[in-house]
Structures are given as C-alpha cells and as structure tokens.
Amino acid sequence: MKVVILCGGMGTRLREETESIPKPMVEIGNRPILWHIMKLYSHFGYKEFVLCLGYKGEKIKEYFYHYSLLNHDVTIHLGKGQRIETHGTGNDEDWRITLADTGRQTLKGARLKKIEPYIDGDVFLATYGDGLANIDISGLVAFHEQHGKMATLTGVHPPSLFGELEIKGNQVRVFSEKPQTTTGLINGGFFVFNRNIFDRLTLDEDCDLEKGLLDRLATEGELMVYRHDGDWDCMDTYRDMQYLNRLWQENRAFWKLWT
Numbered sequence: 246m247k248v249v250i251l252c253g254g255m256g257t258r259l260r261e262e263t264e265s266i267p268k269p270m271v272e273i274g275n276r277p278i279l280w281h282i283m284k285l286y287s288h289f290g291y292k293e294f295v296l297c298l299g300y301k302g303e304k305i306k307e308y309f310y311h312y313s314l315l316n317h318d319v320t321i322h323l324g325k326g327q328r329i330e331t332h333g334t335g336n337d338e339d340w341r342i343t344l345a346d347t348g349r350q351t352l353k354g355a356r357l358k359k360i361e362p363y364i365d366g367d368v369f370l371a372t373y374g375d376g377l378a379n380i381d382i383s384g385l386v387a388f389h390e391q392h393g394k395m396a397t398l399t400g401v402h403p404p405s406l407f408g409e410l411e412i413k414g415n416q417v418r419v420f421s422e423k424p425q426t427t428t429g430l431i432n433g434g435f436f437v438f439n440r441n442i443f444d445r446l447t448l449d450e451d452c453d454l455e456k457g458l459l460d461r462l463a464t465e466g467e468l469m470v471y472r473h474d475g476d477w478d479c480m481d482t483y484r485d486m487q488y489l490n491r492l493w494q495e496n497r498a499f500w501k502l503w504t
Contacts, residue, residue, distance in 0.1 A: 246293075246386070247364055248286045249371040251353055252279065253299020258482050267301040269374035270308065271486060274493045277308065278480050279374055281500060283340065288503040289382040291370060292340050295363045297347045297356040306344050353454035358446035366440065373434040377489070377500040378477040380435055388471045389437035395467040396442060398459070401425075401433030401477035425476060432459075433477045475499070 252269045262271045269279035283294060298305055308315070317331040343363050347356040357371070368389070370382070380399060389397040402425040412418060432455070445458055462468040476499035480486050492498045 249295045252374040255300045295343045351450045354452035361443045371436040376479040379475045379499045397437040399433045399435035400430035400470040
C-alpha cells in the first residue's frame with residue numbers, strides 16, 4: 246500500500262523559510278518535516294512513497310538524491326573511478342520514493358490524478374506535507390477496510406491558537422501553550438482512499454481535493470471519519486515551526502513513535 250504525500254504548496258505564511266525551499270522541507274531539528282511524516286508511516290510498515298511535487302520540487306529531489314551523502318560521514322575517493330564511501334549504519338531508511346512533478350499551480354485533486362499511474366493497488370494512503378500526529382496508522386487502515394466506503398479522513402482536535410489557562414479564583418494553576426481543543430473535529434489529513442476515487446478527479450489544474458472530491462463524497466455517503474483523540478499539529482506559521490522545534494529539542498515530540 247503506497248503513501249502519497251502532497252508536497253506542492255508554497256507555504257506563503259512561512260515566507261521567511263519558504264523563499265528558497267518548499268514548505269515540506271522546513272526543518273524540525275535537522276530534518277525536513279517531510280522526513281518526520283515519512284518516518285511515522287515507515288514505523289507502521291508503509292515504506293513506499295509517492296511525493297507530489299510542485300513549488301521548488303527540485304529541492305526535494307536533490308535532498309533524496311543526496312540522502313546518504315547528507316546523513317552519513319563520508320570518504321570521497323578522487324581521481325579516476327571517483328567514488329564515495331559512506332560510514333555508519335544510522336539513517337539507512339528502507340524507502341522506495343517516487344518523486345512526481347505535478348505542477349507549480351496545480352490544486353490537490355489534480356495532483357492526485359497525475360500520480361494515478363504510480364498507484365498499483367486497490368487502496369492507498371495520502372496526507373499533507375505539513376501535518377504531524379501520534380496517530381495509529383494501522384488502526385486507520387483497519388477502520389477503512391471495515392466500513393467499505395470510498396474514502397476515510399482523520400478527524401483531529403485542533404490546537405488552540407492562544408493556549409489555555411486553568412485558573413482557581415485569580416490564580417493560574419495550569420498554563421498550556423497549545424493544548425488540543427476538546428470539542429469539535431477538523432480534517433487532519435491522514436487519508437485512506439480506494440483507487441476508484443481517481444474516476445472522480447481530472448487533470449484540470451483547478452481540480453481540488455477538499456472543495457471538489459471530499460464534499461461530493463460526503464454528500465454521497467462515501468466519506469468516513471477516523472477519530473483521532475491524540476495529538477496533532479501542523480506547520481502553518483513561523484510560530485508553529487518554533488513550537489514543533491521546541492518539542493523536538495525537549496524530547497517531547499508527540500509524533501515520534503519510532504525509536
């Protein structure tokens with residue numbers, strides 16, 4: 246079962262970082278958020294990826310093409326028959342990655358349609374290139390297989406924009422910077438789709454996912470929600486980037502399910 250990751254957006258609200266790189270390449274720790282998402286899926290055994298590239302997609306190609314060089318100590322043998330010797334056993338991801346150019350201005354639905362030739366199974370996974378969660382991917386897939394509908398999205402509790410205070414009288418007892426709200430769900434990505442959704446999409450660059458495919462499937466009763474009551478966050482703003490980096494540095498990264 247392949248994992249499709251939508252990596253084509255410009256990330257305009259992260260302009261400080263995305264002038265030179267695409268949004269999925271913005272780093273948490275010393276790794277792109279894209280890597281963190283892929284590590285999450287890989288933890289559950291899903292190691293074949295199709296990346297839908299758009300804005301500055303060449304940066305993502307370059308990263309994975311030079312992955313061993315960037316993530317290992319190396320010895321470079323110059324001269325005739327030049328070769329590079331890598332050292333160490335870490336960072337040896339057993340991944341198969343297809344990097345597909347899907348257009349700079351293309352909306353998400355058309356991006357999915359363009360990678361149809363790379364999907365060879367009846368069911369595939371998909372997600373955005375900027376969202377993280379401590380989600381049970383195996384449970385998500387099992388839920389999709391049980392209900393028999395065409396599509397599943399993951400419903401998450403969004404983080405509060407302003408944090409939350411727990412008070413007693415006029416005294417603050419607990420200060421929480423970005424807690425998850427306890428009521429209401431939003432679309433957190435982490436989709437499972439049956440292959441026949443491609444019949445509902447077109448190559449028209451204006452073919453969208455949320456305002457096209459998903460709303461129609463909901464009307465037809467073909468869209469189910471997998472409720473994730475754990476943690477979820479996305480890298481939408483510079484403040485989000487700082488927050489996620491702080492969690493990583495303090496060993497509180499809720500999405501790090503791997504060892």
